[in-house]
Amino acid sequence: xxxxxxxxxxxxxxxxxxxxxxxxxxxxxxxxxxxxxxxxxxxxxxxxxxxxxxxxxxxxxxxxxxxxxxxxxxxxxxxxxxxxxxxxxxxxxxxxxxxxxxxxxxxxxxxxxxxxxxxxxxxxxxxxxxxxxxxxxxxxxxxxxxxxxxxxxxxxxxxxxxxxxxxxxxxxxxxxxxxxxxxxxxxxxxxxxxxxxxxxxxxxxxxxxxxxxxxxxxxxxxxxxxxxxxxxxxxxxxxxxxxxxxxxxxxxxxxxxxxxxxxxx
Numbered sequence: 001x002x003x004x005x006x007x008x009x010x011x012x013x014x015x016x017x018x019x020x021x022x023x024x025x026x027x028x029x030x031x032x033x034x035x036x037x038x039x040x041x042x043x044x045x046x047x048x049x050x051x052x053x054x055x056x057x058x059x060x061x062x063x064x065x066x067x068x069x070x071x072x073x074x075x076x077x078x079x080x081x082x083x084x085x086x087x088x089x090x091x092x093x094x095x096x097x098x099x100x101x102x103x104x105x106x107x108x109x110x111x112x113x114x115x116x117x118x119x120x121x122x123x124x125x126x127x128x129x130x131x132x133x134x135x136x137x138x139x140x141x142x143x144x145x146x147x148x149x150x151x152x153x154x155x156x157x158x159x160x161x162x163x164x165x166x167x168x169x170x171x172x173x174x175x176x177x178x179x180x181x182x183x184x185x186x187x188x189x190x191x192x193x194x195x196x197x198x199x200x201x202x203x204x205x206x207x208x209x210x211x212x213x214x215x216x217x218x219x220x221x222x223x224x225x226x227x228x229x230x231x232x233x234x235x236x237x238x239x240x241x242x243x244x245x246x247x248x249x250x251x252x253x254x255x256x257x258x259x260x261x262x263x264x265x
Contacts, residue, residue: 053078121166
């Protein structure tokens with residue numbers, strides 16, 4: 001029998017709980033039905049249910065038509081359910097997913113205990129560079145990203161990451177915004193960045209925000225709604241290229257604007 005299971009660590013335990021819940025419900029309701037129609041004790045009724053589900057053939061036999069039909073149902077459906085459950089457990093433990101799940105739970109617990117950290121919204125080309133620098137400097141941070149594959153990879157590497165939308169206030173609280181010092185948003189979409197800034201400020205008005213913008217006019221709006229620093233990657237890149245051509249010292253802070261710099265233009 002070839003069975004494939006969704007053993008993504010973030011979903012494995014909920015799936016396992018669902019299978020166990022179904023089995024418990026089948027055992028419970030089947031036992032109650034036999035008790036009601038065959039007038040048997042709890043133990044005898046439970047014994048008949050197990051007998052049918054496991055094909056053990058201990059010798060028990062239902063007395064009413066209702067319980068006979070129930071036994072037929074359990075013989076087919078219940079047995080298949082048990083086989084699925086056992087196969088799931090074997091794959092779960094043999095594939096090492098249990099350790100991954102425990103690792104995910106540990107990461108969630110650590111995020112809940114973090115303070116004075118940075119929330120990094122977006123882990124694309126720019127965000128990954130920011131993350132690498134934070135890691136190299138041993139600065140605690142939590143990544144919020146909508147790409148499930150990216151989040152799963154980061155968490156497997158021990159990086160504190162949460163899957164979801166940075167514009168979701170509940171998610172920001174999950175990332176510990178009430179205990180964080182900075183929120184860095186490098187989402188790549190200026191409109192989405194503005195919503196993220198507004199959401200963060202509503203969740204924690206005192207949070208310090210650094211944002212990425214692609215246009216100066218959008219950067220002005222970001223300043224107006226509470227961003228403290230704005231980074232324009234295209235401007236930084238252009239300055240670096242120009243400085244290389246002119247053979248001058250690389251100017252790595254030219255793309256970091258203050259509010260006055262942009263409002264004066």
